[in-house]
Amino acid sequence: MALYYLTVFEKNGEKLCDESFEAQSEQEAKQIGQRKLEENNWVVKTHRCTSAAGKLLLFGR
Template structure:
């Protein structure tokens, strides 16, 4: 399992969500991240999800 970081920002730059979670693959992490964003209502906020190597797998501005 690998650790991924999901971060959501307000337009002011304030962090609304900053959490780490584990997944077996980048594809699984992308699904988990998208579900978390939907569940929290952050789909339209600026967000990113990165791999342990800092590769972006989810990004919305």
């Protein structure tokens, strides 16, 4: 398992989410990140999902 990070921001810079999670692969991490965004209605917010090595997996807005 590898560690991934999901961060979501408001336009004013306030962090709505700053959490880590584990996944078996980058593809699984993308799916988990996307699901968390959808569950919390954060899809339209500025967001990013990165690996522990800093690789960008998801980015929006």
